[in-house]
Amino acid sequence: MNSPTPALDLQGISVVFTSPDNPGQRYVAVQEASLSVAPGEFVSVVGPTGCGKSTLLNIGAGLLHASGGTVKVFGEPLQGLNRRAGYMFQADSLMPWKNALDNVTAGLVFRGVPTDEAERQGKAWLARVGLAGFEDRYPHQLSGGMRKRVSMAQTLIMDPDIVFMDEPFSALDIQTRQLMENELLELWAAPGQGGHGKAVLFITHDLDEAIALSDRVVVLAAGPATRPIGEFVIDLPRPRDVAEIRDNPRFAELHAAIWAVLRDEVLRGYEQQKRKAA
Numbered sequence: 001m002n003s004p005t006p007a008l009d010l011q012g013i014s015v016v017f018t019s020p021d022n023p024g025q026r027y028v029a030v031q032e033a034s035l036s037v038a039p040g041e042f043v044s045v046v047g048p049t050g051c052g053k054s055t056l057l058n059i060g061a062g063l064l065h066a067s068g069g070t071v072k073v074f075g076e077p078l079q080g081l082n083r084r085a086g087y088m089f090q091a092d093s094l095m096p097w098k099n100a101l102d103n104v105t106a107g108l109v110f111r112g113v114p115t116d117e118a119e120r121q122g123k124a125w126l127a128r129v130g131l132a133g134f135e136d137r138y139p140h141q142l143s144g145g146m147r148k149r150v151s152m153a154q155t156l157i158m159d160p161d162i163v164f165m166d167e168p169f170s171a172l173d174i175q176t177r178q179l180m181e182n183e184l185l186e187l188w189a190a191p192g193q194g195g196h197g198k199a200v201l202f203i204t205h206d207l208d209e210a211i212a213l214s215d216r217v218v219v220l221a222a223g224p225a226t227r228p229i230g231e232f233v234i235d236l237p238r239p240r241d242v243a244e245i246r247d248n249p250r251f252a253e254l255h256a257a258i259w260a261v262l263r264d265e266v267l268r269g270y271e272q273q274k275r276k277a278a
Ligand SMILES: Nc1ncnc2c1ncn2[C@@H]1O[C@H](COP(=O)(O)OP(=O)(O)OP(=O)(O)O)[C@@H](O)[C@H]1O
Pocket: 017, 018, 027, 029, 047, 048, 049, 050, 051, 052, 053, 054, 055, 056, 205, 223
């Protein structure tokens, strides 16, 4: 059987940054990196700090142009912004002057959906993320976890085929974080609720989080010139509870196998950061 056309296909990607103060100074952040995500697949990318995780995500999102290589989205070369994708970043993307409902519906309204239809969908999405009754609250009146729920609704209401997530939960306390991770998995798996069939590219520093959530974990080398150096299929059963799945003996095996590759890169990355700082 032929494998389906990938939702996202990065082939031979290289990214070279030039210093704005000194155009002769070049930094090869990514070199010959290939990575693809199938429709409906949940892929996490882990790697040492500063290795180029966000850079690769920005390439896939069309926010950054690669110096070399090709980017295809459902088989089509990517031009400009990736319009099949939604985003969730570490920092809140909420507009402080809009209440929760208006934040959630902003994308639909911008797309031209009539206000009452946008509000109907927005209320349904707020209820789906556990925030029924909070429609009128402004971001500063919500906890960190609630703001993340609003962000999640804001992203998924647009029904993207690909979701890019760059450490979306790293600022949360551990309990809230696990709740949010479980909610994300539920939404991702739920047919007809905006989650079914979505490809996810998830970036994290946290190997436990990557294993608990993903179908596949990709390890990037320490920079400069990062590229994937390991790929692991996470054959843990679904549905998963991210806290309970850690007790599965297979979780420990996968963790050990991935850490064996990641550990040296983390040490290398750490040494480079120290040299940069010296
Ligand atoms: N616009 C830019 N100009 C110059 N260098 C950049 C630029 N953006 C990123 N870099 C460099 O490219 C490398 C990769 O950065 P990137 O943010 O992708 O890493 P990361 O793995 O996501 O980092 P972290 O784990 O800290 O979030 C870093 O060394 C960074 O300093």
